[in-house]
Amino acid sequence: MPLITTEGLTKRYPGSVTALDGLTLSLEPGIIGLVGANGAGKSTLLRILLGLLDPTSGIATVLGHDVATDGAGLRRYVGYMPESDCLPPDSTATDFVTQMGRLSGLPASAARERAAEVLRHVGLYEERYRQIGGYSTGMKQRVKLAQALVHDPRLLLLDEPTNGLDPAGRDEMLALVRRTGTEFGIAVVVASHLLGEIERVCDFLVAIDAGRLLHAAPLGTFTERTGALAVEVEDNAPALAAALTAAGLRVTVDGRTVLVELADDQQYDAVRDAVATLGLPLVRMQQRRHGLEDLFQ
Amino acid sequence: MTGAAGNIYDLGYRGYDGPRVGRRAVALALLRQTLRASYGIGRGGRAKLVPFGLGLLGLLPAVLAVGIAALVSQAGPGGPDLEEASPIRHDTYQGLSATIIMLFCAAQAPELFGRDQRYGVLPLYFSRSLGRADYALARLGGLALAVFALSIAPHVVLTLGAILAASDPLTGLAKEAPDVPRSLAISVLDAGVLAGVAGVIAAWTPRRAYATAAIIGAFIVPPIVVALSARLAAGGLARALVLVTPGDLLDGANAAIFGSIPDSPAVAAAGLPAWSYLAAASIGIAACVALVLRRYLRITV
Numbered sequence: 001m002p003l004i005t006t007e008g009l010t011k012r013y014p015g016s017v018t019a020l021d022g023l024t025l026s027l028e029p030g031i032i033g034l035v036g037a038n039g040a041g042k043s044t045l046l047r048i049l050l051g052l053l054d055p056t057s058g059i060a061t062v063l064g065h066d067v068a069t070d071g072a073g074l075r076r077y078v079g080y081m082p083e084s085d086c087l088p089p090d091s092t093a094t095d096f097v098t099q100m101g102r103l104s105g106l107p108a109s110a111a112r113e114r115a116a117e118v119l120r121h122v123g124l125y126e127e128r129y130r131q132i133g134g135y136s137t138g139m140k141q142r143v144k145l146a147q148a149l150v151h152d153p154r155l156l157l158l159d160e161p162t163n164g165l166d167p168a169g170r171d172e173m174l175a176l177v178r179r180t181g182t183e184f185g186i187a188v189v190v191a192s193h194l195l196g197e198i199e200r201v202c203d204f205l206v207a208i209d210a211g212r213l214l215h216a217a218p219l220g221t222f223t224e225r226t227g228a229l230a231v232e233v234e235d236n237a238p239a240l241a242a243a244l245t246a247a248g249l250r251v252t253v254d255g256r257t258v259l260v261e262l263a264d265d266q267q268y269d270a271v272r273d274a275v276a277t278l279g280l281p282l283v284r285m286q287q288r289r290h291g292l293e294d295l296f297q
Numbered sequence: 298m299t300g301a302a303g304n305i306y307d308l309g310y311r312g313y314d315g316p317r318v319g320r321r322a323v324a325l326a327l328l329r330q331t332l333r334a335s336y337g338i339g340r341g342g343r344a345k346l347v348p349f350g351l352g353l354l355g356l357l358p359a360v361l362a363v364g365i366a367a368l369v370s371q372a373g374p375g376g377p378d379l380e381e382a383s384p385i386r387h388d389t390y391q392g393l394s395a396t397i398i399m400l401f402c403a404a405q406a407p408e409l410f411g412r413d414q415r416y417g418v419l420p421l422y423f424s425r426s427l428g429r430a431d432y433a434l435a436r437l438g439g440l441a442l443a444v445f446a447l448s449i450a451p452h453v454v455l456t457l458g459a460i461l462a463a464s465d466p467l468t469g470l471a472k473e474a475p476d477v478p479r480s481l482a483i484s485v486l487d488a489g490v491l492a493g494v495a496g497v498i499a500a501w502t503p504r505r506a507y508a509t510a511a512i513i514g515a516f517i518v519p520p521i522v523v524a525l526s527a528r529l530a531a532g533g534l535a536r537a538l539v540l541v542t543p544g545d546l547l548d549g550a551n552a553a554i555f556g557s558i559p560d561s562p563a564v565a566a567a568g569l570p571a572w573s574y575l576a577a578a579s580i581g582i583a584a585c586v587a588l589v590l591r592r593y594l595r596i597t598v
Contacts, residue, residue: 050424052598072320072426080424086417095339102326104425105317114313121310147421152313184310 001064003029003155003187004049009058011044011211019044021211022058027189031181033202033219034191041211042191043083046157050080063154076105079148083159083191086144089133093124093143096132097150104151111150118146122176138169145176149186156180156188162197174201228288229260231271234281243274259288324431331439335405347404352447355397358385359451363458370462387476388555390451391483395544398447398487399516402440402495407508409440410499420598433593437496437586445488452480479554486550486578491516493585494543500592516543523563536567540577549574 004027011020019041034042047053049062051071060067065074087096094115101111119128122142127135132143141161148156161177162170178201181188192198198205199219207214233240233256241253247270250261260271268285275282318326330339336352337344362385385393413419422432456473463469495512502508519542527535539545545564552559553571 047420052420052423072428075424076317076426078424080420082417082420084417084420086421088412088416088418090340099330100421100425102330103323103422103427105319105323106313107316107318108326110313110315117311151317151425180310184312 002026002061003032004060004062004189006045006060007058009045009048009060010056011041011048011053012056019211020048020055020058023208023211023213025206025213025216027204027206027216029187030203031178031188031190031201033198033205034189034208035195035198035205036193036208036214038193040193040208042193042208043159044211045208046080046159046189046191049157050078051075076151077154079151079153079156079186081144081148081156081158081161083163085140087132087140090131092131093119093128093135093139093146097128097143097147100147101150106151114150114152115146118149119143121149122146123172137164138166138172141165141169141173142176145173145180149180154187156186158188158190160192161190162192162194170197177201229262229267229271230284230286230288231258231260231275232256232283232285233258233275234283236278236280239278240274240280243278244270247274256283262287320426320428320431323425323427324435327427327432327435328439328442331409331436332442335409335440335443348401348443351397351401351404352450355394355447356451356454358393359390359454359458361385363454363462366458366462385455387452387455387480388551388557389560390455390480391448391487391547391551392560394448394451395487395547398444398491399513399544401447402444402491403509403512403516405443406440406492406495406499406512407502407505409436410496411503411505411508414503414596415505419596423598429593429596430590433500433590434586436500437492437589440496441488441492444492445484448484448487449480452476452484456480476555482554483547483551486554486575486582487547489582489585490543490547490578493582493589497585497588497592500589520544520561520563527563527566535563536569539563539567539569540573541581543581546574546577546581550578 004025006023006025009020009023009025010018012018019039021041023041023045034045036042044053048055048060049067051067051074054068062074063077065071067074091099097115097119098111101114102108106114116128119125119142122145124139124142124146127139132140135143141163145158145161148158158177162173165173174197177188177190180186181201190198190201202219204217205219206216231240235256237253237256237258241251241258244251244258244260249267249270252259260267271285333339336348337346362383366383413422419432423429427435456477459473460466460469463472494515498511498515499508502511519538523535523538523542523545526538539549542563545561548559548561549564549567549569549571551557552564553574559565
């Protein structure tokens with residue numbers, strides 16, 4: 001059974017803003033990245049999948065439930081972490097997550113146990129007895145993730161989970177998302193406008209732009225090797241490029257980096273010799289991969 | 298978890314295979330949480346101050362009445378029948394506690410309805426098994442139950458006091474019995490009308506201070522309009538307005554239920570039939586429920 005299917009899904013807001021434009025998708029369980037610029041329609045898609053928003057036309061199913069007719073049935077098994085602030089500052093994390101567990105259908109004692117469990121899982125320990133108003137952004141994002149996990153959903157929909165986090169907080173949140181998807185077998189859809197993040201956590205990628213599907217494929221196919229070697233030197237890249245051209249290689253210079261077209265392994269030797277002969281400080285040699293950025297060009 | 302050898306194991310994440318309750322039980326859980334929150338239970342001490350303070354204030358006349366009755370009965374038989382002489386009776390209590398209940402609504406309804414809107418919590422509710430209508434009804438029902446408790450509590454004190462003060466508890470009970478359904482009826486109408494009006498305003502006014510002011514306004518401005526229109530010799534208008542003024546409407550309903558004289562001069566002057574107050578209260582409650590439902594069915598989250 002596919003995790004999510006949509007067919008001709010369209011959402012128009014009043015004032016002729018089209019957020020989704022005939023989106024047709026079929027996604028299998030896994031960690032799925034939903035990527036697009038701000039305003040591409042990512043949040044709109046997630047909210048339609050949750051039944052928070054009605055589509056203008058088209059149909060969508062989640063875990064086999066029709067979004068339009070069986071919203072309550074599917075929401076039992078879905079966890080949602082919205083992009084915006086959604087936490088009452090005068091409540092403690094424990095109380096809040098417990099209440100959200102109860103409202104997801106857990107009996108009272110189970111809700112308390114699960115709240116303690118998921119808060120520990122997201123890395124909140126003693127702090128969970130303090131009021132959320134005093135939390136840092138990173139801690140709030142963790143509470144938001146915890147409330148989405150409290151009822152042990154089969155599918156997590158995360159909308160920009162690293163919003164507002166510093167680099168260390170980003171790394172931790174991405175690691176949590178990755179663990180949740182791989183270790184617990186919960187399917188995850190992560191919406192983000194940051195391609196670098198998607199690249200790090202997802203197996204499958206859906207790129208949308210202006211409400212239309214751009215690409216949907218396993219991540220690997222986006223980032224195959226390009227057959228170019230990037231050689232970065234401290235200075236005098238033009239001299240290196242000249243030497244390599246003289247040795248019969250095809251090169252282009254990009255700042256301090258010389259891009260060498262690879263045909264076989266002998267070219268590595270040619271690069272090594274040229275750098276050694278010129279006595280250049282070599283910073284790195286790396287096989288170039290297609291960046292996800294290429295998608296949007 | 299500590300094992301037999303005292304080792305600590307990290308069990309990692311565990312799924313949940315236990316029972317899950319249905320939509321109705323979820324809505325009841327929210328109703329219960331709303332009822333508790335309206336008395337500040339589960340919050341800090343400061344949150345309890347206003348609801349419990351108002352609750353005690355509302356009980357005070359009943360406690361006084363019972364105490365005085367007990368003192369008088371100590372003086373022996375043959376004394377004046379206090380039940381008749383006292384101004385604090387089942388049929389007069391609505392007038393005594395109406396203001397306190399209105400203040401309770403003005404203080405607590407914005408907390409119950411506005412908080413989730415202000416802090417953006419609604420998407421989290423609506424993305425769970427709870428429906429939008431369930432949420433609206435659970436919140437309004439919780440507030441109404443809280444108001445009902447506030448309204449019925451003094452009647453319970455009066456009844457218990459009368460039974461205990463009577464020479465024979467059974468006689469006391471027999472004397473009180475007719476007032477039990479009447480007290481229940483006026484408390485239900487109190488809860489429906491006052492929680493309904495406060496709920497509608499709070500649901501449509503997320504900002505707390507505005508909502509509180511608007512609720513107080515809705516309770517105190519209409520009587521002024523009624524008085525003015527009566528003064529300006531628009532008698533017909535004043536009579537109709539009595540039915541849309543929460544305080545007067547309940548005063549009239551109270552007089553209708555107990556067969557007593559209304560408190561408010563405007564109600565007395567209007568001279569409307571008893572059933573009109575009960576009908577207007579029922580229509581008003583239905584309208585309030587519909588407006589709260591409409592708010593949450595349409596709100597964008």
